[in-house]
Amino acid sequence: MAISGCLVDGGFGRIKKLFKRSDCESLSQFADIVDKSARNNFPVLYRNENNDQTWKWYDWKSYLTRYFLQVKGIQKYHCFRFSAADKSAVFVKKRTDSEQIRVPLIRRNTEVLTTTFPEVIQPAGLEVVHGANIYTVTLENICVLHTKMPRARHTLKSDSRCMRTD
Known part of the structure; x- marks a missing residue:
């Protein structure tokens, strides 16, 4: 019997498949998706709900x-x-x-x-410049999604680059 592919890739594939069908807005929701995606998949978070380190x-x-x-x-x-x-x-x-x-x-x-x-x-965290870059890229993607939606009124309070009022 031939086995094609990689078991690790298959685990990520199951996570990706469930993630596409789920509403995920937080790290704990993503951890639930990983846990539910397959019997062999389980989340290992750096910090738990109490903000304690779980590993080093x-x-x-x-x-x-x-x-x-x-x-x-x-x-x-x-x-x-x-x-x-x-x-x-x-x-x-x-x-x-x-x-x-x-x-x-x-x-x-x-x-x-x-x-x-x-x-x-010790984890260094995000630098201010990198965090600002993530914000800009995320905002641009949100703007693209909002402008493609028909007959909708969208405003983002924090940035005027993404205002749309039909």
């Missing part, structure tokens, strides 16, 4: 670069093998019939600490 962002990149090396040219390799006998390296091949190359992963004279965690990254 960790600075994994700087933490891992202290202990591990980059695999140079990783995109040209297609076969990877890890060995319990040599835990400090990965064995790579460009093709299945090509020669295996040992690539070191752990930096020299480095002991990987498994008892520490990386630093927590």
